[in-house]
Amino acid sequence: MNKSSRFVFSSLCFGFAFLYVPILVLVVYSFNQSAITSVWGGFSLRWYFALFNNEQIIDAALLSLRIAAVSATFATILGTMAGLALAQMGRYRGRLLFTGLIAAPLVMPEVITGLSLLLMFVSLQELVGWPMSRGASTITIAHITFSMAYVAVIVQSRLSSMDQSLQEAAMDLGGRPMQVAFDITFPLIAPSMLSGWLLAFTLSLDDLVIASFTSGAGASTLPMIIFSKIKLGVTPDINALATIIIGIVGLGITIASWIMLRQNKNKENG
């Protein structure tokens, strides 16, 4: 190895250690018998039992999962439409503003998005009487709004990089745009739509700030409960919760990449 590749190699090692050591420590200490972080009191599952007996956390997790599933589904529908509009609809009035509206939610600080959506909901309530109260439904609308931008970017980049000839052929053979979209375009971009859905689901499940702004008195999502607990310091049952989440994500990613690998192999063989 020469000098420059040694530098690149060691920065890769350092970078990945930086990314993964904190997570590993968290996982290891979730099995700690002792309640004090730095003292290893032996292997135990007591924090997992404590977690599953905590009704507040279970309720919040169920609420978060429900919001995430609904908002990811709507975000995928709207985001796919937006991706199509950006990639294949050519010029139309307001296109420049539209591209701006898709790019801005990706970087907008959460406090601004959250505050502005809340004030919007309050004004709408004054004006038209809807939404009656703030809670799961307003959080869902907020989550749809910022995650559809992510879906749109994923779908758009897939659409503009893929071979257009199938769609063109279908059009030449007299297919109507709607038919072509459902029979050809959507099946072709289905993997991107799926990864868009998964990303939207994760973003929704993870959001604290926007949910805090747009929620009402009744609804507390999982991140809101976690935040109120960890603000006061480290609590071992949150370590257990983190480990479960990391485990699910790790498993999901492993399965997804295994399926992708197999598909690639099939393509090569067939």
Place this chain on the structure above:
Amino acid sequence: MNTSHATNEVIKPLGMNFRDAMWRKFITYLPYLWLLLFFLAPFIIVLKISFATPIVAQPPFTELFDLDSDTSQWWLASWENYQFLTEDNLYWVSYFKSIKVAFISTIICLLIGYPMAYGIARATPIKRNILLMLVILPFWTSFLLRVYAWMGLLGKNGIINSALMHIGIVDSPLQLLYTDMAVYLGIVYTYIPFMILPLYANLEKMDTSLHDAAADLGARPWQVFINITLPLSIPGILAGSLLVFIPAIGEYVIPALLGGLDSLMIGRTLYDEFFVNRDWPLASAVATILLLILVIPIMLFQRSQRDKPQS
């Protein structure tokens, strides 16, 4: 960059009938209207409420057009919130500190992320996919819990302090948590994938024939890097830096969990103004100024998104 001509190509049927035109309108304008209603319109309302006066009511602010029974004035908008912002030192300090923290964090992300992105882009295809997945994986796990992981490491009874005391480097635990250093660490830790990914996309696509030519002509590796790789990767550097810098300025969770009581970043000030002081108009004024600061970076980001070669 020459492959991007397909982007705006319209796929059109032979003749457009009414139903086709409706479909086209539906696809385009439904997401458009959604974003106008729930993303653009809210900003206008924030702007409006930033000129209102806080009152004890539901909602806790005055209307701009209303009859004031005492003064019989109709127009109740006031600059008071903005005046207050400029007079109170707290807000100046918060804005300045946020920009400083975001800027320094972006530089650190770039210094750590660039060699990593470079290494990934130059690895063999199989290794490249694995390394890329390792960069993306933390992105899928909870942001909140990744920040929390550092609380366990940095705390008074945390792993780092116990290790240091065990070895005997320090006698009493160091104050690591609730410091500015912890805030920098947290921001770099959570935002670094955003720096690596666009940089990787840029470096991976880079045509290496220029490098070979330069090397053949006798350039040293560092000369090739400074004169060819670095200038060609500027779009990637810009995109990655903006993806870190813009959200980091308004960051709330990291300073709230890892920072000390004096770590006044503007996201936290805004949040407290809203949730603790319940001063909605002032929070709106804080948000409006923050948006003004971010207008140029966001426009730069949007341009970098539009100009990017399609992958």
